[in-house]
Amino acid sequence: MIKLKNVHKIYPPDIVGVRGINLHVEPGEFISIVGQSGTGKSTLAKLLFAEERPSKGQIVIGGWDISNIRPREVPLLRRQIGVVFQDFKLLQKKTVFENTAFALEVAGVRPSRIREIVPQVLRIVGLDDKLHRYPLQLSGGERQRAAIARSLVHRPKILVADEPTGNLDAINAREIIDLLKKINSFGTTVVLVTHNREIVNGLRQRVVMLSNGEVASDVEHGRYKLA
Amino acid sequence: MTLIRIIKFAFQNIARNVWLSVITVSMLVMTLLTVNILLTLNVLANTAVESVEERIDVTVYFKDGTNPDLVAGAQASLIGLSQVRDAVRIAPEEALARFRARHEDDEAILSALDEVGENPFSYSLVVSARDASDFPTILSALENPSFAEFIEQKDFEDYEEVIGSISRVTQSVRWLGAVLAAVFLFISILIVINTVRVAIYIYREEISIMRLVGASSAFIRTPFWLEAVIYSLVATFITAGIAYPVLVSLERYADTFFYPANAGVLDFYLANGLLIFGLEFLILAVVNILSASLAMRRYLKV
Numbered sequence: 001m002i003k004l005k006n007v008h009k010i011y012p013p014d015i016v017g018v019r020g021i022n023l024h025v026e027p028g029e030f031i032s033i034v035g036q037s038g039t040g041k042s043t044l045a046k047l048l049f050a051e052e053r054p055s056k057g058q059i060v061i062g063g064w065d066i067s068n069i070r071p072r073e074v075p076l077l078r079r080q081i082g083v084v085f086q087d088f089k090l091l092q093k094k095t096v097f098e099n100t101a102f103a104l105e106v107a108g109v110r111p112s113r114i115r116e117i118v119p120q121v122l123r124i125v126g127l128d129d130k131l132h133r134y135p136l137q138l139s140g141g142e143r144q145r146a147a148i149a150r151s152l153v154h155r156p157k158i159l160v161a162d163e164p165t166g167n168l169d170a171i172n173a174r175e176i177i178d179l180l181k182k183i184n185s186f187g188t189t190v191v192l193v194t195h196n197r198e199i200v201n202g203l204r205q206r207v208v209m210l211s212n213g214e215v216a217s218d219v220e221h222g223r224y225k226l227a
Numbered sequence: 228m229t230l231i232r233i234i235k236f237a238f239q240n241i242a243r244n245v246w247l248s249v250i251t252v253s254m255l256v257m258t259l260l261t262v263n264i265l266l267t268l269n270v271l272a273n274t275a276v277e278s279v280e281e282r283i284d285v286t287v288y289f290k291d292g293t294n295p296d297l298v299a300g301a302q303a304s305l306i307g308l309s310q311v312r313d314a315v316r317i318a319p320e321e322a323l324a325r326f327r328a329r330h331e332d333d334e335a336i337l338s339a340l341d342e343v344g345e346n347p348f349s350y351s352l353v354v355s356a357r358d359a360s361d362f363p364t365i366l367s368a369l370e371n372p373s374f375a376e377f378i379e380q381k382d383f384e385d386y387e388e389v390i391g392s393i394s395r396v397t398q399s400v401r402w403l404g405a406v407l408a409a410v411f412l413f414i415s416i417l418i419v420i421n422t423v424r425v426a427i428y429i430y431r432e433e434i435s436i437m438r439l440v441g442a443s444s445a446f447i448r449t450p451f452w453l454e455a456v457i458y459s460l461v462a463t464f465i466t467a468g469i470a471y472p473v474l475v476s477l478e479r480y481a482d483t484f485f486y487p488a489n490a491g492v493l494d495f496y497l498a499n500g501l502l503i504f505g506l507e508f509l510i511l512a513v514v515n516i517l518s519a520s521l522a523m524r525r526y527l528k529v
Contacts, residue, residue: 071444078441089436106442108229150440 001027001158001189002048007057009043009213017043019213021057025191027157030184032200033193034224035210041193044210045162048191049081050074062157079107082151082159082188086166088143090135090150096122097131100149107154117153125149125179141172148179152188159183162193173199200224233446237453240426248458251415251422255462255515256469258411259507263470265404266503270495271481272397278485279393284355285362287369288380291349298350301374305354308368310361314354322348349379416518419458423451423522434527448523455515463508470496 002025009017018040025031033041046052047059050069058067066077090099097118104114122128125145135143144164151159161180165173177192177199184190194200200207200223207222208215241248289298298316305314317325323346330336340347356365369381427434437447474493481490496503 074438075441075443078439083439089432089439091433091436102436103440105232106437106440106446108232108446154441 001025001029001062002191003058003060004047005058005060007047007054007059009040009047009052010055016040016213017052018047018210021215023208023215023218025189027189028184028187030181030190030203030205031192032203032205032207032224033191033210034195034197034200034207035216036195039210040213041195041210042162043213045083045160045191045193048158048160049083050077075107079154080156080158082148082154082156084144084147084151084159084161084164086163088135088147088167090143090146092135095132095134096127096138096146096149099135099146100153103150103153118149121149121152122146124152124182139172140168141175144168144172144176145179148176148183152183156188158189158191160191160193163195164192165194165196165199170198174202177203197224229446233449233453236450237457240430240450240454241457243429244422244426247422247425251418251458252462252465254411254415254418255458255511256465258408258415259462259466259511260469261404261408261411262507263466263503265401265408267474267477267492268397268400268404270492271490272393274481274485274489274491275393275397283362284353285365285369286382287352287354287378288382289350289352289377290379293350293377295350297374297377298352301371302352304371304374305352305365305368308365310357310364312355312357314352317351317353319346319348319350322351412514416514419455419515419518420522422458423454423519424526426451426454427522427526448527451519451523451527452516455519456512459508459512459515462511463504466507467500467504 002023004021004023007021007023008019010019011017021044033044035041043052047054048061050066053069054067058065060066061077062080064077066073069077091102094102100118100122101114104117109117119128119131122131125148127142127145127149130138130142133142135146138146144167148159148161148164159180164180165176168176173196180190180192181203192200192203204221206218206220207224209217209222209224287301295318302314302316305311323340326348327337327340354365356362366381369375369378434447474496478490478493481492484490
């Protein structure tokens with residue numbers, strides 16, 4: 001599903017984002033990318049949804065080489081990869097329903113189809129009773145659920161979650177991770193970028209640890225150990 | 228469906244920056260008004276020149292007792308010239324009748340005329356030129372030896388100078404108007420660029436999320452282009468709305484000035500209004516789309 005071959009990302013003049021990354025993620029896998037701040041976790045995530053282009057190496061997503069993806073092809077890629085961030089990135093003036101529908105609207109989906117899909121997805125994330133609430137009327141966990149719902153409306157094969165629990169308390173963080181596991185159980189490949197040790201250790205899934213922009217370890221059913 | 232959403236986003240852009248939109252449209256209206264003032268001035272200047280040109284004539288008085296056939300020959304010879312619009316022959320009787328009619332209220336003149344006893348008028352030709360610059364040719368044609376010796380007097384006013392003055396003033400005002408229009412257009416371009424820049428700034432969060440969830444570049448950019456077109460359309464309608472009543476009152480005033488001729492400004496706009504405002508809208512829309520593109524190129528990274 002995801003293949004990275006000797007991927008480098010160097011920011012001018014010579015700041016290393018990631019260096020020599022080799023990674024192979026199977027379809028339906030749940031993988032955690034861990035490491036301390038500044039080790040290249042977020043850079044790696046950005047490379048996956050073409051927010052950044054590699055300076056060197058090859059990135060293949062679902063058989064599509066996106067190493068030199070053209071700008072006009074990026075929207076097509078983004079509709080195949082769901083992305084979730086620590087700061088939710090919800091529009092404050094839109095309701096939960098509208099925020100979720102927004103991803104479909106910009107892709108030109110018919111209103112009748114939107115009215116069909118959005119409630120289904122909001123039911124999956126457990127927000128079907130808060131359709132008309134605004135982000136400010138939601139808890140942190142609920143906001144992240146709304147963001148996850150928005151990332152799921154295109155039925156992506158891959159979900160990249162960059163520090164999704166960074167702004168949440170332990171209980172809400174747990175619930176979000178449970179939701180990601182549930183989404184993974186439907187067959188979606190989940191790439192979780194985090195520095196939260198407890199969460200990673202509780203998952204008992206594959207853990208890739210980055211250090212100084214390089215892969216320090218890659219362990220099936222691993223644990224996040226401090227270097 | 229995508230088009231409807233793009234239109235919705237464009238109107239949202241305008242509504243969220245309502246004051247900026249008002250300023251932008253006002254500036255565009257100023258630009259269009261300047262262009263239309265220039266156009267009106269052009270029509271008025273043309274009417275003025277035509278009106279003066281129509282009055283250009285030279286009256287050729289023949290000596291007493293000149294053979295009417297010779298006068299007719301001179302008339303035919305002059306009409307044959309391409310520079311001559313018309314040459315009207317006035318018989319002594321007609322000249323006398325006109326003179327009497329013109330002075331019907333002046334007892335002294337009429338009694339003096341009666342005192343003379345006979346018709347003091349001779350044959351005359353009123354020659355009108357097509358253009359003020361044709362005068363030298365007409366005057367030299369009157370030197371024709373076959374009838375020059377029968378001419379007693381040539382009477383004409385130097386309209387060329389009047390036309391020259393009108394042209395000079397008109398030309399200066401046209402230049403000034405063109406410079407003003409260019410200045411307004413330049414300011415309008417800057418304002419449109421700034422308006423789009425502010426809209427991009429206000430929309431930055433929404434734009435980043437649009438990009439994140441897979442909106443195409445065209446989907447993100449088109450509302451800004453559409454916004455520029457809407458500004459142009461609104462500005463054109465407002466300008467037309469202001470221009471019409473102004474033209475009606477201007478026409479009323481100008482008609483008395485040009486009487487008996489018609490100033491022709493309103494007629495000109497009624498006949499060509501659609502074309503004029505249509506062209507103004509098209510040019511403004513193209514300029515604004517280019518300005519918006521410039522702003523997006525600079526400030527919108529998609």
